[in-house]
Amino acid sequence: MSVWDDLIGQEPLAHTLREAVAAARDRLSGGSGRGMTSAWLVTGPPGSGRSNAARAFAAALQCRDGGCGQCHDCHTALLGTHPNVTLVATDRLSIGVDSVRELVRSAALMPANGRWQVVVVEDADRLTEDSADALLKSLEEPSPRTVWMLCAPTAEDVLVTVRSRCRLLVLRTPSPPAITRMLVDRDGVPEVVAAFAARASQGHIGRARRLAHDEATRNRRREILRIPTSLIELGACMVAAANLHEVAQEEGQGVAATLDAKEVGDLEAIYGASARDGRARGYPGALSTLKKDQSKRRTRVVRDTIDGALIDLLSFYRDVLALQTGARTALVNDEVRADIDSLARRGSADSTLRRMEAVLKCREAIAANAAPLLALESMMLDLRV
Ligand SMILES: [Zn+2]
Structure with missing residues (x-):
């Protein structure tokens, strides 16, 4: 078990992030840290696991073993309670300039554990133009220990000023077999139900989980699929x-x-x-x-x-x-x-x-x-x- 196991069907991306973690360790021990990037833009269709990928990276940066998935740093980073990992998930339709200024301030602080100060912005597509402006300088010239992980459905959803300053990471849509395997192995869902949920979710892991576990969700979906043939008059x-x-x-x-x-x-x-x-x-x-x-x-x-x-x-x-x-x-x-x-x-x-x-x-x-x-x-x- 490691933090990378949570990235369902994303082997190339996990490989890139592992290399970045190795470079980050190199820099911490006084090396050049070539290959370490401090501003990332993680994109992928809804449900492909953007936020999971960003959290896994945050955990691997904080973990002394590069993301063992077992230690206190890994656990708290994945949950978003690690003191040097800030998760910004918004229920609002946009991210305001005040909250971004606050983020920029805290991102510049030296991390207490001497490793990295990681900020994950889950809905970077909701940055307003003013918020993006407030963020630019920090993306361009980050403090030496700051890492930004911005997430959005596609690169085009993010203002060009922001995305041009980030290294792009693209998640693929996970395949039905990869999702089925996860549901069976990890959640203990029966194979038949798992295969149905994986197929019906069309690569959306959260929806696949809801379909596999929640009967009301399955019923609602059945109702929706009845609509097309009912539209006669x-x-x-x-x-x-x-x-x-x-x-x-x-x-x-x-x-x-x-x-x-x-x-x-x-x-x-x-x-x-x-x-x-x-x-x-x-x-x-x-x-x-x-x-x-x-x-x-x-x-x-x-x-x-x-x-x-x-x-x-x-x-x-x-x-x-x-x-x-x-x-x-x-x-x-x-x-x-x-x-x-x-x-x-x-x-x-x-x-x-x-x-x-x-x-x-x-x-x-x-x-x-x-x-x-x-x-x-x-x-x-x-x-x-
Ligand atoms: Zn760990």
């Missing part, structure tokens, strides 16, 4: 849009129910007994900021849930297209092959491509802040059989 299209929207809203409420009250409680605890009746100075302002953030997070959960459903829909039409064009590839949704087959026989490859475009258009509209329900309705109408 206008009414059905409107119902499908409303249902999908409602499920996403419920998901958002669910997250809110588990997190919101706890966060308000934590805030009250910070401000003490006088917080509740509004006498504590600064409390009303802090509470209002928190409420705004919570509302943004709800919005994001709703959008993410809808996006996950749209990806499932796309995979369905991709399967339809595969049958129509006679492509010799395995179906992502083999369990609904009959539906896929019936839709394939009823339409042409052109009509399927048009439907895939409608789904993509809907994803883009929602990402660009369109009202989700309206975007969904318009898409369902375009998907009508």
Whole structure:
């Protein structure tokens, strides 16, 4: 077991990082440390394990054995509680300039353990232009012991000023067999379920895990895959849009129910007994900021849930297209092959491509802040059989 074992199907990337860790050790012992890089940009599709890769690297830098996976440094670095590893994961839609200035300050401090000060920014695509500006100097001329790990879906998602100062690391989409093996070996999932989850997740490890472990997730996916053949008349299209929207809203409420009250409680605890009746100075302002953030997070959960459903829909039409064009590839949704087959026989490859475009258009509209329900309705109408 080492920290690299967590990188599922990413052998080339793990190799690069191992070399960088060796160079870092060389530098710590007074060598030139050639090959050590202090600003990295880790990219890869959602669920490919960007944050895991960054954490593994952080752990390997702090570990005396280069990432044994067993010692205190490894454990705490992976969890994000290591004093010299800062994890920045945001639930907000953007990372503000104030938090970046704070990060730059703490990144410049000499690490207490005499090794490295590692900062992992999980959503570097959410840096605003001002935040990026605040970061540039530190990326270009970092303090001798500072390592930045920025993560984003693709290099293009990050402002060019930032990405041009980083060494790029690209994660591949993990293959279904690699994910199946992980689910079986590590999580003890039965082979059949693991293979299904790996196939249905299309290389998204988090989704594969949820599908393998959570029946509600499997049921929801089954419902989504029923949509394409149900869209026969206008009414059905409107119902499908409303249902999908409602499920996403419920998901958002669910997250809110588990997190919101706890966060308000934590805030009250910070401000003490006088917080509740509004006498504590600064409390009303802090509470209002928190409420705004919570509302943004709800919005994001709703959008993410809808996006996950749209990806499932796309995979369905991709399967339809595969049958129509006679492509010799395995179906992502083999369990609904009959539906896929019936839709394939009823339409042409052109009509399927048009439907895939409608789904993509809907994803883009929602990402660009369109009202989700309206975007969904318009898409369902375009998907009508
Ligand atoms: Zn270790």
